[in-house]
Amino acid sequence: MICFDIAVQRPTILIQGAGSLGAGITALTGASGNGKSTLIKSLAGLIKPKSGYIKQDDVYWFNKSEKIFLKPQQRQVGYMPQGNIIFPHMSVLQNITYSKRGDEVLLARIMERLQLERYSHTKAGKLSGGEQQRVALGRALYAKPCILLLDEPLSALDWTLRHQVQADIVDIIKEWNIPCLWVTHDEEEAQIVGHNHWYFEKGVLKGTQ
Numbered sequence: 001m002i003c004f005d006i007a008v009q010r011p012t013i014l015i016q017g018a019g020s021l022g023a024g025i026t027a028l029t030g031a032s033g034n035g036k037s038t039l040i041k042s043l044a045g046l047i048k049p050k051s052g053y054i055k056q057d058d059v060y061w062f063n064k065s066e067k068i069f070l071k072p073q074q075r076q077v078g079y080m081p082q083g084n085i086i087f088p089h090m091s092v093l094q095n096i097t098y099s100k101r102g103d104e105v106l107l108a109r110i111m112e113r114l115q116l117e118r119y120s121h122t123k124a125g126k127l128s129g130g131e132q133q134r135v136a137l138g139r140a141l142y143a144k145p146c147i148l149l150l151d152e153p154l155s156a157l158d159w160t161l162r163h164q165v166q167a168d169i170v171d172i173i174k175e176w177n178i179p180c181l182w183v184t185h186d187e188e189e190a191q192i193v194g195h196n197h198w199y200f201e202k203g204v205l206k207g208t209q
């Protein structure tokens with residue numbers, strides 16, 4: 001279980017949120033610029049909030065008053081960022097094993113589950129959009145995450161691929177039984193994938209109770 005209560009000051013908006021993430025998918029929506037990526041990056045350790053705490057069970061990842069701040073690599077987080085998500089000149093295998101956290105068994109399982117085996121030595125930049133998304137997901141899973149943070153994981157895909165990759169991700173999260181925070185602009189996608197639905201309104205996280 002990941003619990004947090006944080007505030008992040010941005011130039012034009014104060015972003016605040018408190019909640020807890022147990023197994024299953026929590027969809028996160030909200031208007032552009034309201035703080036969705038900021039929350040995800042804070043949980044991943046890429047942003048240090050100005051106050052509050054983030055903890056996994058009893059272990060603090062961030063605690064302002066105790067001056068605790070774990071770096072991203074010290075948190076067991078699988079993070080799939082928005083935008084350019086793969087290293088195009090590296091092979092699929094090199095992309096997936098980038099974190100060096102997993103092992104051969106986990107790698108084999110990921111390659112099989114994401115149907116990437118036949119592309120192992122292909123440069124990731126040569127794959128289709130949907131295949132690249134699966135590589136990015138594989139990299140996040142290879143980090144042996146205790147939480148998956150997905151920032152608009154389907155945004156680069158056309159409608160057919162969207163449904164396919166969406167179903168793959170939902171299946172894997174069910175199988176792995178871990179918490180997942182899934183950012184999307186698409187309310188319909190949020191309803192389909194999310195067991196819970198959080199949203200940002202004027203920088204404040206709602207729907208967490």
Ligand SMILES: Nc1ncnc2c1ncn2[C@@H]1O[C@H](COP(=O)(O)OP(=O)(O)OP(=O)(O)O)[C@@H](O)[C@H]1O
Pocket residue numbers: 010011012013030031032033034035036037038039
């Ligand atoms: N690196 C940064 N430095 C300073 N301010 C930033 C930075 N990145 C984002 N912001 C600001 O923080 C606020 C929240 O941005 P954030 O990216 O979290 O929004 P979002 O809800 O994810 O938006 P979108 O849906 O457009 O991706 C915005 O006002 C944005 O301008």
